[in-house]
Amino acid sequence: MSETAIATRGLQKRFGPTLAVADLSLSVRAGEAFGFLGPNGAGKTTSIKMLLALVEPSGGTGTVLGAPLGDRAVRARIGFLPEHFRFHEYLTARELLRFHGRLYGLRGLPLDARIEDLLVRVDMLDAADRPLRGYSKGMLQRTGLAQALINDPALVFLDEPTSGLDPLGRLLVRDIVSELRARGTTVFVNSHLLGEVEATCDRVAFVKQGRVIHELALAGAPAGLELEMRVRPVDVEVVEGLGRFGTSVTVVGDNCVRMRVSGEHVIPDIARWLVERGVSVFALQGRRKSLEEWFVEVMGTDQRPG
Amino acid sequence: MMAMSPIPTIVHLTIQEARRRRVLAAGLLGGCAFLAVFGVAIGFAHADMVRSGTSFVERQAFLTLFTIAGFYAINFLSVLLAVLLPVDALSGEIDSGVMQTVASKPIRRADIVLGKWIGYLIIMAAYVGLLSAGVLVAGRLAAGYVQLYVARGLALMLLEIALLLTVSIAGGTRLSTVANGILGLGFYGMAFIGGIVEQIGGLAGVPSARTIGIAVSLVSPPDALWRMAAYHMQPSIMRGFVEGPPFLVSASVPNALMLWWAIGFMALTLAWAVRSFQRRAL
Numbered sequence: 001m002s003e004t005a006i007a008t009r010g011l012q013k014r015f016g017p018t019l020a021v022a023d024l025s026l027s028v029r030a031g032e033a034f035g036f037l038g039p040n041g042a043g044k045t046t047s048i049k050m051l052l053a054l055v056e057p058s059g060g061t062g063t064v065l066g067a068p069l070g071d072r073a074v075r076a077r078i079g080f081l082p083e084h085f086r087f088h089e090y091l092t093a094r095e096l097l098r099f100h101g102r103l104y105g106l107r108g109l110p111l112d113a114r115i116e117d118l119l120v121r122v123d124m125l126d127a128a129d130r131p132l133r134g135y136s137k138g139m140l141q142r143t144g145l146a147q148a149l150i151n152d153p154a155l156v157f158l159d160e161p162t163s164g165l166d167p168l169g170r171l172l173v174r175d176i177v178s179e180l181r182a183r184g185t186t187v188f189v190n191s192h193l194l195g196e197v198e199a200t201c202d203r204v205a206f207v208k209q210g211r212v213i214h215e216l217a218l219a220g221a222p223a224g225l226e227l228e229m230r231v232r233p234v235d236v237e238v239v240e241g242l243g244r245f246g247t248s249v250t251v252v253g254d255n256c257v258r259m260r261v262s263g264e265h266v267i268p269d270i271a272r273w274l275v276e277r278g279v280s281v282f283a284l285q286g287r288r289k290s291l292e293e294w295f296v297e298v299m300g301t302d303q304r305p306g
Numbered sequence: 307m308m309a310m311s312p313i314p315t316i317v318h319l320t321i322q323e324a325r326r327r328r329v330l331a332a333g334l335l336g337g338c339a340f341l342a343v344f345g346v347a348i349g350f351a352h353a354d355m356v357r358s359g360t361s362f363v364e365r366q367a368f369l370t371l372f373t374i375a376g377f378y379a380i381n382f383l384s385v386l387l388a389v390l391l392p393v394d395a396l397s398g399e400i401d402s403g404v405m406q407t408v409a410s411k412p413i414r415r416a417d418i419v420l421g422k423w424i425g426y427l428i429i430m431a432a433y434v435g436l437l438s439a440g441v442l443v444a445g446r447l448a449a450g451y452v453q454l455y456v457a458r459g460l461a462l463m464l465l466e467i468a469l470l471l472t473v474s475i476a477g478g479t480r481l482s483t484v485a486n487g488i489l490g491l492g493f494y495g496m497a498f499i500g501g502i503v504e505q506i507g508g509l510a511g512v513p514s515a516r517t518i519g520i521a522v523s524l525v526s527p528p529d530a531l532w533r534m535a536a537y538h539m540q541p542s543i544m545r546g547f548v549e550g551p552p553f554l555v556s557a558s559v560p561n562a563l564m565l566w567w568a569i570g571f572m573a574l575t576l577a578w579a580v581r582s583f584q585r586r587a588l
Contacts, residue, residue, distance in 0.1 A: 015587070052410045054588040076412035086403050088319070090326050102315040103411040147407065 005030040005155050005186035006051060008062035012210070013046050013055060020046045021210035024060065030154075033177055033187040035197035035218075037291075038207035039299060044190045045083060047207070048157050051188075052080055065155055076104060079153035083160045083190075085144030089133035093124050093143045096132065097150055104151040118146040123172065137164035145173065155186040162196050174200050198291040206298045214298045218291070226289055227267065228258050230282040231274055238279060245270050261286070312413040316421020317428070324391060324429050333387040333433065340383065341440040344376050349448030369451040374539050376441040381463055381532055384434050388470040389490035392426045396478035396583065397486055405588050416580045423475055423576065430467045434460070455539050462535035462565070466528045469572045470494060476579035479586055493526050501529035523560065527568040530560040 004027055011024035021043040028034045038044050049055040051062065053070030067074040087096050094115060101111040119125040122142040132140060141164050148156055158177075162170045170193075177200040180187050191197050197204060198218060206214040227246065231238070232255045239257065242249045246261035261267070264286055274281050289297075324330055351372065355365050396419070399405040409415060438460055445451040473493050477486035504519020506512070523530040537559045 049406070049588065052406075054406055054409055056585070056587065072412050072414070075410065078410070080407065080410045082403055082406045084403060085407070087407065088323055088404065090323070099315065099319055100407070100411070103312050103408065103413055105310055105312075105412070107310070144407075 003030055004028070004063075004066075005032075006034075006062070006064055006188065008051070009060055011047070011050055011060035011062050012058050013043070013050060014058040019210065021050070021057075023211050024050075024207075026205060026212055028186060028188060029203075030186050031181070031184045032202040033181050033189065033200055035201035035204035036188060036190045036207065037194065037197065037204050037295060042207045043210035044207055045159060047210075048080075048159055048188070048190060052078070052157065076151065077154040079148035079151060079156035081141075081144050081148040081156075081158045081161055083163065085141060085147070087132060087144075087147075090131055092129050092131055093119065093135075093146070094128045096143060097146055100147045101150045106151065114150060114152070118149055121149075121176065122146045138166055138169045141165055142169065142172070145176065149176075149180075153185060155188065156180065157188045157190075159190045160192065161189065162191065162193055170196060194291040194295055204291070206295065208299060216294060224260055224262050224289075225264060225286040226258065227261050227270070227284070227286050228256065229270075229274075229284045230255050231257065232280045232282070238274075238277070241273065241277070242270065245273070255282070312411070312417050313421045313424065316418055317425040320395070320422050320425025321429060324426065327391065329387065329390050330429070330433075333383060333391075336383055337380070337433070337437045337440070340376075340379050341437065341444055344379070344441060345444035345448045348372055348376075348445055348451070352449035352451070366451075369445065369449055370453070370540060373441060373445050373451065373453045374536050376445070377438065377459065377463070377539060378532070378536070380434065380437040380441060381466070381535070383437070384430060384463070384467050385470055385494055385528065386491075387433060388426075388430050388467045389474050389494065390487060391429065392422065392471050392474045392478065393487045393490060394478065394483040395422045395426065395475055397481060397483045398478075400586070400588060401482070409588050415584045419475065419479070419576075419580045419583050423472065423579075426471050426475070427468055430471060431464055434464060434467060438463075453539070455541060459535040459539035462531050462538065465565075465568060465572070466531035466535070469531070469568060469575070470528055472572050472575045472579065476575050476582065479579050479582040494528055496522060497526035497529035500526060501533060520560075523564065524567060527564065527571055530564050531568055534560050534565065 006026060006028035008024050008026045011021060011026075012019070013021040024043070024047050026047075036044055036047070046055060050057045051064055051069060053075070057069070062069045064071070065074045065077055091099070097115045097118065098111065101114065106114065116125075119128045122145055124139065124142055124146065127135065127139060132143065135143065141161070145158075145161060148158065158173075161173050161177075165173065174196065177187050177189070181202075187200075189197060189201060201218055203215065203217050205212045206216070224246075234251055234255055234257055239249055239251060242257065242259055245266050246259045249257060249259040252258050261270075267284060267286055271281060271284055348369065352365070352369065355368065360368075396405070399408070405418075408418060438456070442453055442456065445453060470490065470493070474486065474490045477489045481489060500519050500522025502519075504516050504523065507515030507517070507519055
């Protein structure tokens, strides 16, 4: 397998005078769970559609699983759950999965076995022979998820996978994404639910006006910690001294200092240094910046609710 | 994993879907109602003619015309169904997002268009075949009449229906469902008007009217195909007569070139539909 699952350079899409995606340059490693984040209208869905050859790019280049965009042989190794998954309502979940499996060239017993496995996995076995029209939104979404996995894909695109799901359904999606990662499947998630992305993805890209403006690794702790401490006294010497343990040292109130450090391992050193200098330490708390806070920071204050 | 063509899968789904459509149910209901009326009418007409001592030759001529009128009714119902049944085959699935899931699979978009086209063609052929058999059986049972000249006429009717459903599917690659329905019916309406103008030109001996009618038939050939079908359903002895409704007895019969033009028109429209759908953003 190629080391890079998705690579794009300057991918652009224009619909008439509207520039939907300005310049998408992206690299997704094989086997990682990748979050694609951005406000409404940032061009996320159009970007996914270009990667899936549903929309022809106006400019730029890209490869998916090592082949140019739209390659038919590669599409046999891709799964896709679109936003607001819908299908012919008279079909049952089993019929729907059979139809999609056949489009992948699957037939006979292997297809039947795969359908059965997936129905169990998305907890739809008991409703599998009922028409989709009677399904709740969550059941439809879970059926759509099974559809996206019918070919045991090497790369799966999930566009708002937890949309319409209750907490148990979200947990199910989270588990499935973890399983896929464990098996080496590349998972590309587009979601507004940042908590879900934070819980499932290794890395995220923030997209604004069709451009990747920031990438962030969530696995490990490269993003660092924000440290808040209540100490006394807070004088110039203390503030300058704390500067060697991290950055952005700020006095935010009486006896309260905030600073950014590279990780938890720095906290005991800071505590020791303060005590050795005779500074009284009342509280010392590290807090990781949430993805939501990152989102707000990266997108800037000019962003309006979508 | 991709060795087998996905077209049969698309055809199967198309037929499965069409069977559940109300427009097909309405078409079948309308067809059954028509057959009932046709059977009763031809039976009573035949009985009246026998009672009034109409000669055998005259009775045969009347029953032939009556049967062709029956085929005309089938043709009209089929035209409506051929336009309306596939009217949202592509546009509806594009609008609802269903198409995204299908088109992202390892298949060519041409497979989707061709699969739908074949699926609807099978349904329409079954519909025309079923109603045509109904007309022939009703004529046989109610009036003892056997229509001999059917095969070529039916083939031409099927070509007309295939052409109309091709236009409907092609329109669906670019237009919304409603706009596509209007386009399809307008396309047939133009053919119908062109046919009338051509007939009037032929009957009244006005070459310009006939030329205009032929020109319209080139742009929209369905009515010309029907007139060829009606012509071929008549015994050769009746073909010279022009007395009767203009849509049954032709004063201006399109020649074989029109048949080839219609086949070419349909092939080009289908090719355009494939190309248009391939370039369409989903």
